[in-house]
Amino acid sequence: MDRSMFVSISYFLTHLGLIFFMYPTDIIASTDEAYWIPITLGIIIHFIFLSIYMKGLSYFPRKNIIMIYLSHGKIIAWIFLLPVAIYLIMIIIITIRSYSEIITIVFLSNTPLWAIMFLLVLVATYLSSRGLDSILRSSLLLAILFLPLTLFVCFVSFQNVDWRYIFPLTTNDFRFITKPSYLMSYFSIGGVFLFIGFIQPLFTYKPKKILYTVLLLVPFWIISVYIPILTFGNSTVPHFYFPFVEAVDSIDINWLMFDRVTVFFLLSLITFIILFLSLILWMFMQIITTCIPKFRPNYLLILISFISFVCCLFIPDWKDVEDLFLINSPFRFFCLLIVPPSLLILGIRSKRKEKLENG
Amino acid sequence: MGNTMIKVFFLLCIVLTSTGCWNNKDINHRLLPAVVGISKNGDKYKLILELPVLESDNMKIQIIKATGKSIADAVDWLSMNMDRGVDLFHVKLIVLDKQFAKQGLTDVMSGLMRSREVAPNAQMAICNEDLDYFFGNVQKSKPPTGDYLLDFFEKDAGWTPNIALTRVWQVYRSLHSSTRDVIIPIIQTGKLTEVEHIGSAVIKNGKMVSQISPNDTLLYNAFDGQGTQGIVEVMDLATVLILSDWKSNKSMIINEKPFMKSQLNLKVTILETKGNPSMDLIKKDLSTLITNRFHRMLTITQKKQADILGLGQTFRTKLPRAKLKNWREKYYPILKLDFQVNVDIQNEGFLKSD
Numbered sequence: 001m002d003r004s005m006f007v008s009i010s011y012f013l014t015h016l017g018l019i020f021f022m023y024p025t026d027i028i029a030s031t032d033e034a035y036w037i038p039i040t041l042g043i044i045i046h047f048i049f050l051s052i053y054m055k056g057l058s059y060f061p062r063k064n065i066i067m068i069y070l071s072h073g074k075i076i077a078w079i080f081l082l083p084v085a086i087y088l089i090m091i092i093i094i095t096i097r098s099y100s101e102i103i104t105i106v107f108l109s110n111t112p113l114w115a116i117m118f119l120l121v122l123v124a125t126y127l128s129s130r131g132l133d134s135i136l137r138s139s140l141l142l143a144i145l146f147l148p149l150t151l152f153v154c155f156v157s158f159q160n161v162d163w164r165y166i167f168p169l170t171t172n173d174f175r176f177i178t179k180p181s182y183l184m185s186y187f188s189i190g191g192v193f194l195f196i197g198f199i200q201p202l203f204t205y206k207p208k209k210i211l212y213t214v215l216l217l218v219p220f221w222i223i224s225v226y227i228p229i230l231t232f233g234n235s236t237v238p239h240f241y242f243p244f245v246e247a248v249d250s251i252d253i254n255w256l257m258f259d260r261v262t263v264f265f266l267l268s269l270i271t272f273i274i275l276f277l278s279l280i281l282w283m284f285m286q287i288i289t290t291c292i293p294k295f296r297p298n299y300l301l302i303l304i305s306f307i308s309f310v311c312c313l314f315i316p317d318w319k320d321v322e323d324l325f326l327i328n329s330p331f332r333f334f335c336l337l338i339v340p341p342s343l344l345i346l347g348i349r350s351k352r353k354e355k356l357e358n359g
Numbered sequence: 360m361g362n363t364m365i366k367v368f369f370l371l372c373i374v375l376t377s378t379g380c381w382n383n384k385d386i387n388h389r390l391l392p393a394v395v396g397i398s399k400n401g402d403k404y405k406l407i408l409e410l411p412v413l414e415s416d417n418m419k420i421q422i423i424k425a426t427g428k429s430i431a432d433a434v435d436w437l438s439m440n441m442d443r444g445v446d447l448f449h450v451k452l453i454v455l456d457k458q459f460a461k462q463g464l465t466d467v468m469s470g471l472m473r474s475r476e477v478a479p480n481a482q483m484a485i486c487n488e489d490l491d492y493f494f495g496n497v498q499k500s501k502p503p504t505g506d507y508l509l510d511f512f513e514k515d516a517g518w519t520p521n522i523a524l525t526r527v528w529q530v531y532r533s534l535h536s537s538t539r540d541v542i543i544p545i546i547q548t549g550k551l552t553e554v555e556h557i558g559s560a561v562i563k564n565g566k567m568v569s570q571i572s573p574n575d576t577l578l579y580n581a582f583d584g585q586g587t588q589g590i591v592e593v594m595d596l597a598t599v600l601i602l603s604d605w606k607s608n609k610s611m612i613i614n615e616k617p618f619m620k621s622q623l624n625l626k627v628t629i630l631e632t633k634g635n636p637s638m639d640l641i642k643k644d645l646s647t648l649i650t651n652r653f654h655r656m657l658t659i660t661q662k663k664q665a666d667i668l669g670l671g672q673t674f675r676t677k678l679p680r681a682k683l684k685n686w687r688e689k690y691y692p693i694l695k696l697d698f699q700v701n702v703d704i705q706n707e708g709f710l711k712s713d
Contacts, residue, residue: 033680106475110383119376126369160528167675232528236535246472250528252480254515259449260478298365 003136003203008213010139011192014279015217016150017272018188021102022325024225024243026185032234034171035225038182042189043221045336047214050193053340054207057197059347065197065339066290072346080342081287084194087331088284089308091191092277094328096120097312098321099273106245107263117312124277125305128285129298132202135278142275146268153265154223157244159251161230183329184322188221190336192276197343198283281305384444390423390437391449394508395477396490397430397467398456404467406433407454407494408445409508420498424491430470447476451509453527454484454493457545460560460567468531468565479528482512485560485567487547496548511554512544520580520589520601521573523559534565537684538671540660542571542579563665563687575656578649581623582606582668590630591648597632597641601625602705610673617674617694623649626705638704646700653698661692670694 027038060068065084069077100116108116127135176182199205228243231250240246249262258264284304289297315321396407403426410421423441427433438444453471455464471477486493497508510516512524523542533541542559549555559576561569571579577589581604589601609620627645660667664687671686678686 109475115376119373122369122372122376126373129365162669162672164672164675168680232532233536233539235537236532239535246479246528249475249479250526252526254513298362302365 002205003199004205004209006136006140007196007199007203007205008209009143010136010275010279011196011210011213012217013139013142013147013272014192014276015188016220017269017276018191019217019220019224020244020269021242022098023185023188023221024228025241026181026187027225028229028234028237028243030176030179030182030185031171031173032238033168033173035229036169036222037171037174038176038185039221039225041177042185043214043218046189046193047211049190049336049340050196050214051207051211052344053193054196054210056340056343056345056347057200058207059343059351060200062201064200064286065194065343066287067201068343068346070290076346080339083331083334084339085284085287087328087335088280088287089304090324090328090331092280092284093308093311093315094321094324095273095277095280096308097315097324099270100312101318101321102242103266103270105241106266114313117309120274120277121305121309121312123274124281125301127274127278128282129301132199132282135275135282136203139275142271146271149264150268153248153251153261154220156251156253156261157223157227157231157248159253160247161227162233163230165230165233166226180326180329183333184325186329186332186336187325190332192279194335194339195279195283198286388443390441390443390445392423392445392447393449394452394454395447395450396454396456396486396494397459398490399459399462400426403428404430404433405490406430406437407490408437409494409497422494422498430467431474448478450477450481452482452484452512453477454486454490454508454546455543456490457485457487457560457567460485460543460562463564463566464530464562465534465565468527468534471527472531477527479531480526482509483525483527483530483543484512485543485545487545487557493546493548497553500553507553511546511556520585521577522556523576523579524585530562530565533562538666538675538686539669540564540665540667540687542576542667543567544576545570561660561663561665561667563663568663568665569659571656571659574652578653578656579667581625591627591645595633596636596644598630599627599641599645599704600630601627608673610670610677612674612677617677617690619670619673619694619696620699621696622699622701624701624703625649626703628705629707638707642702642704645702649700650698653700654696657696657698661694664688664692666691670696 027035030038057065057068063071066077066081069080096117100113100120103116104111104113127138196205196210224244228237228240228247231247232240232243237243245262245266248265249260251261253261281301281304285297285301288300288304289295292300315324390408390410392408392410394409396409398405398407406425406427408423408425410423412419412421423437425433425437427436434445434447472479500507512518512522514524518524523544525541525543529541530543533539540561540563542561544559545557546554547557556573558570558572559579560567561571574591577591581589581601584604584606590598591601592598603626604623606621606623611618625645629641632641657668666687671683671691674683674686674690678690682689
């Protein structure tokens with residue numbers, strides 16, 4: 001069954017959810033002028049490795065990455081799937097913890113943290129227990145409900161822009177590449193794209209359409225950083241934890257019946273994050289159920305959600321969340337930079353083998 | 360069977376958690392002030408809240424005062440000593456004491472931005488007199504219109520281009536920016552109307568350093584592109600209404616000295632004339648009047664090293680950021696600005712002039 005549109009939509013929404021919170025903070029912390037250079041670098045890496053990933057997958061029609069690795073022996077499967085699994089479970093914990101903290105900072109300052117985390121976990125667990133089909137279909141629903149609002153806010157966020165803040169456009173300072181905050185910014189760049197490799201035996205998709213979706217995302221990566229810069233200037237923005245949220249907060253539209261558009265904007269993004277969480281949970285479950293096939297998947301899912309919820313409870317403050325992001329970075333770069341080429345190499349090798357056997 | 364149980368369990372959990380029934384406070388248990396006055400006495404902040412109260416179909420204004428070591432402390436003290444909690448979510452206007460503004464606003468502005476309770480797009484104003492006296496008069500005003508102060512600054516209500524519109528985030532931005540200062544409107548109890556606007560305070564790094572007149576503020580708004588429909592008196596000749604304006608800037612650095620060429624194009628219409636002046640004379644006089652006013656404002660701000668027009672912004676392409684950091688002290692005071700005004704009289708109203 002071809003589900004290109006649904007895959008594209010969920011790819012788009014989950015990235016939107018990731019982009020607008022931490023990404024601008026990290027990029028702005030990594031350098032203090034010519035922000036477009038780190039942004040473009042990230043986008044190019046995303047684009048190239050996504051293409052390699054999909055090319056590699058195309059050698060194995062009707063197989064997901066677990067099947068591909070397993071078909072090349074247990075050792076290869078362990079080497080590649082273990083870091084991916086660790087990455088996924090860490091991402092689940094980090095996302096739940098950090099986004100509930102964001103919710104408390106930004107609008108629910110009186111609600112206890114555990115309640116917010118509980119709700120996030122609950123909805124995501126339920127959604128992923130219903131399987132990929134439900135996740136993809138709910139992404140369409142979320143897009144219809146919340147995408148217009150998000151786009152509207154992005155559009156009006158240009159209200160307080162002073163274009164002169166765009167200068168200077170060039171810099172000789174390329175130290176950002178080694179800065180921890182720049183490495184952390186790859187959370188929004190390489191956070192979701194692995195899920196393309198889990199779709200295949202269930203549904204099919206057209207790789208070209210996914211690449212078009214990435215092109216659609218490019219403006220959002222750029223404006224999430226540049227709107228705060230153009231509004232506040234680059235000496236003020238580093239003081240903010242969530243620059244884009246602050247920039248949206250400074251919008252003044254008196255014909256709108258709502259006082260602060262920020263809350264609506266953030267709630268839309270939170271729903272995208274729930275979608276992201278359920279996707280990651282579902283991917284993690286795919287790996288786990290192949291390892292422990294005897295368990296009932298749904299009970300296992302509840303157990304895993306419960307464990308990650310308890311882990312979240314043990315993270316006391318925002319500093320630790322940032323540390324976790326950093327610890328998670330090697331795994332993220334493994335998923336981003338090593339998994340796609342490995343698939344490509346395996347694909348080329350197996351094709352050669354086939355040729356030898358046939359000829 | 361197992362699956363249905365799980366589903367029911369999930370749904371129950373969602374129903375229980377999504378109500379959000381903790382620490383909730385109904386709206387009738389909240390005080391939502393629309394205007395807040397802040398002054399400082401020694402190291403104690405004084406907070407004056409203006410609350411609209413509905414009493415048998417009549418809007419009344421209630422004024423509540425509190426003091427504290429910080430603004431949050433004062434709010435907390437109020438919540439403690441009243442039957443309702445005080446929330447600053449809907450604050451639209453913050454009125455600051457003039458003495459307080461002169462001492463420096465840095466901590467207060469950072470606090471306002473940090474807490475996220477007050478919207479960053481709330482309006483700022485400075486009061487020329489004692490805040491107690493000012494708010495006392497606002498309360499006494501008849502008929503008591505709770506929104507009077509708010510509408511005063513509302514662009515589709517009582518605002519005119521003589522009044523600066525400055526928001527919390529803009530003041531916060533100016534604390535850290537090296538090329539951008541702000542002005543905040545100054546108000547006081549009026550003699551003929553309830554509130555009177557007497558000009559704008561020049562704020563440099565969060566401190567009030569000088570004051571400019573409403574006429575200068577009109578120029579500031581024209582320069583800032585706030586859409587002026589302002590009225591200008593041309594000497595003894597006529598009164599004109601500015602219909603539209605646009606400006607172009609050119610900046611250059613010669614021998615480490617900043618130069619700027621700025622042209623302001625105005626389209627005006629004639630409202631009233633005295634005698635029968637020719638159109639050319641009005642044009643010429645208007646342009647010299649505005650040029651003189653502009654230069655006077657520029658000299659004042661250059662002396663105080665407060666770049667309210669954000670002229671340093673245009674040098675972002677010319678100066679590296681390290682040098683731009685010293686813009687206020689090193690470059691701005693010696694900036695030479697060639698200011699030209701180009702006036703077009705778009706129409707002359709219903710009457711022909713000779």
